[in-house]
Amino acid sequence: MGAFDTATGRRSILKGLGALAVGASLPARAQQMLANPGEELHAQPHLPGKGAWVDLARALKGALVLPDDPFFGDYSRPNNLRYATRPAAVARCSTADDVMACLSWAKKTGTRFSVRSGGHNYAGYSTTHGLLIDMSPMAGVKLVDEKRGLVRISGGTVNSLVYKALERLGRTVTHGRCDGVGAAGFLLGGGIGFNMRLLGIGSDLMRETELVLADGTLVNASADADKDLLWACQGGAGGNFGVNTSFTLETFPVTTVAVFEVHWSLKRDRLEQVLFDLLHRLQGAPDGFGSKISVTVPSRQARAAGTGITISAMGQAHAGIDVPQLFGPLWDEAVKDKYEPSAPYWQAQDILAEETFPYYYREQSTFLRTSDLTLEMVASMLAFADAMPGTCMASAFKFFQVGGAVNNLQPGDTAFVHRGYDWLFSSEVNWWTLKDPPSLVQENLAWQQRFYDDVRARAKGVGAYQNFPDASLKNWQRDYYGENYAKLRAVKTQVDPKSLFTYGQGIQPV
Ligand SMILES: Cc1cc2nc3c(=O)[nH]c(=O)nc-3n(C[C@H](O)[C@H](O)[C@H](O)COP(=O)(O)OP(=O)(O)OC[C@H]3O[C@@H](n4cnc5c(N)ncnc54)[C@H](O)[C@@H]3O)c2cc1C
Numbered sequence: 001m002g003a004f005d006t007a008t009g010r011r012s013i014l015k016g017l018g019a020l021a022v023g024a025s026l027p028a029r030a031q032q033m034l035a036n037p038g039e040e041l042h043a044q045p046h047l048p049g050k051g052a053w054v055d056l057a058r059a060l061k062g063a064l065v066l067p068d069d070p071f072f073g074d075y076s077r078p079n080n081l082r083y084a085t086r087p088a089a090v091a092r093c094s095t096a097d098d099v100m101a102c103l104s105w106a107k108k109t110g111t112r113f114s115v116r117s118g119g120h121n122y123a124g125y126s127t128t129h130g131l132l133i134d135m136s137p138m139a140g141v142k143l144v145d146e147k148r149g150l151v152r153i154s155g156g157t158v159n160s161l162v163y164k165a166l167e168r169l170g171r172t173v174t175h176g177r178c179d180g181v182g183a184a185g186f187l188l189g190g191g192i193g194f195n196m197r198l199l200g201i202g203s204d205l206m207r208e209t210e211l212v213l214a215d216g217t218l219v220n221a222s223a224d225a226d227k228d229l230l231w232a233c234q235g236g237a238g239g240n241f242g243v244n245t246s247f248t249l250e251t252f253p254v255t256t257v258a259v260f261e262v263h264w265s266l267k268r269d270r271l272e273q274v275l276f277d278l279l280h281r282l283q284g285a286p287d288g289f290g291s292k293i294s295v296t297v298p299s300r301q302a303r304a305a306g307t308g309i310t311i312s313a314m315g316q317a318h319a320g321i322d323v324p325q326l327f328g329p330l331w332d333e334a335v336k337d338k339y340e341p342s343a344p345y346w347q348a349q350d351i352l353a354e355e356t357f358p359y360y361y362r363e364q365s366t367f368l369r370t371s372d373l374t375l376e377m378v379a380s381m382l383a384f385a386d387a388m389p390g391t392c393m394a395s396a397f398k399f400f401q402v403g404g405a406v407n408n409l410q411p412g413d414t415a416f417v418h419r420g421y422d423w424l425f426s427s428e429v430n431w432w433t434l435k436d437p438p439s440l441v442q443e444n445l446a447w448q449q450r451f452y453d454d455v456r457a458r459a460k461g462v463g464a465y466q467n468f469p470d471a472s473l474k475n476w477q478r479d480y481y482g483e484n485y486a487k488l489r490a491v492k493t494q495v496d497p498k499s500l501f502t503y504g505q506g507i508q509p510v
Pocket of ligand 1: 079114116117119122125135155176177178181182184185186189190191193239240243245467
């Protein structure tokens with residue numbers, strides 16, 4: 001997520017503003033409600049008295065961090081500031097016993113809680129006014145079976161640590177580009193990345209996962225024991241079945257890859273054909289090729305200064321794939337921002353890495369087939385981009401290339417139902433409340449909704465990616481989980497019949 005606006009250098013400007021972050025003080029109530037329509041889900045809960053918090057602190061091996069701690073803001077701030085709800089306390093869990101202590105305490109005191117690893121949930125589903133169960137101290141990666149290439153990742157590990165550990169092992173999985181995303185949220189909701197057409201999505205590689213369940217027991221779900229629970233954790237999304245304290249993944253050896261990031265800065269009337277050609281050409285790429293195509297709408301300010309919409313593509317190709325040949329004539333027209341024909345795998349990932357910081361955004365996604373992306377449809381998408389009111393930040397819509405190994409499994413093989421598509425379409429609107437007034441934010445969100453509805457209706461978009469949750473989706477059960485929702489409810493009923501784990505779009509027991 002988060003397109004970079006080269007014209008304004010928005011990341012560097014806003015990084016400075018980020019230091020003032022909103023965790024400290026949100027603007028007026030009206031603005032807060034506008035920015036956070038799901039707020040009622042987190043309504044101020046009953047909070048226990050001081051003595052109960054002292055009990056919890058004593059029961060934990062990790063620290064219980066209270067609002068007067070100088071680092072409280074850092075521990076409690078989510079990536080999407082739209083949902084910067086302040087918890088009552090943060091329990092920094094360092095063991096599965098700590099997680100058990102938190103759950104037992106929350107049940108005893110009737111305190112609401114949320115579980116967080118990387119804090120990158122788009123819709124604020126790891127925020128709470130109650131107890132924030134922070135898994136990030138439970139971080140680590142260990143090779144547990146050299147022959148089968150199995151690694152065990154602790155439940156609170158963030159991507160950057162996973163990458164460094166895999167680099168040392170000369171191996172990889174399907175992973176994203178953002179260092180701060182938690183492995184837990186990424187894997188539980190699916191997990192897309194440039195390797196997915198070769199290896200499947202992240203959760204397809206999950207062989208075991210250990211969880212603390214609602215009744216306080218620790219179970220290890222695998223193909224041999226609790227296999228429906230393992231199935232549910234392969235795409236059934238975080239925060240639904242328990243607190244996952246580790247994941248065992250199958251990994252694959254890596255050597256070198258080609259990486260690229262290119263853009264087309266052309267006259268407006270050429271963009272439609274370029275986007276259409278890109279989507280149709282790249283669809284036929286071998287499975288070792290992964291890409292993301294973005295259409296970036298510059299900030300209002302940059303547009304006023306004459307900067308136009310750009311189309312860009314980034315990705316990687318495993319050995320033996322000729323990137324320029326795949327792009328054909330489009331390659332000659334492209335400005336090559338980054339192109340490395342052959343680099344050691346993890347060095348190449350540093351070139352593609354995405355640096356992010358907390359700000360305000362909404363993302364809306366759906367799955368598409370190339371055959372539905374006619375020139376007329378592509379032209380209509382660009383016309384929508386022209387009509388975007390815009391904010392002080394660049395925004396974008398993107399096409400993540402799926403297909404290949406993602407489609408080797410059937411929709412019911414794991415909880416990740418979205419098989420058989422070519423592209424994951426996603427539209428993002430980004431803003432900064434200090435510069436973008438609520439009415440302008442509202443205009444942009446209304447524009448985004450019209451755009452999204454149009455793409456779903458006319459390009460026959462199906463479903464939505466559960467790892468890009470959108471609190472405004474009405475039929476999220478069908479969109480995230482399709483035909484798998486019934487089985488997910490059955491698993492939920494078995495492991496959490498009273499919905500101890502719940503959130504705005506949480507799976508409900510029968
Ligand atoms: C900048 C950015 C880049 C991204 N890039 C990608 C990408 O390349 N590919 C991709 O697929 N997705 C990507 N995403 C989406 C991301 O995978 C999801 O938002 C993911 O759920 C975030 O995981 P997290 O642990 O950081 O989030 P959190 O907010 O901590 O958690 C997400 C959900 O999982 C629950 N949860 C957290 N930890 C646990 C646990 N240990 N056990 C059980 N439940 C838990 C939370 O309660 C919450 O419901 C990106 C998101 C952002 C903001």
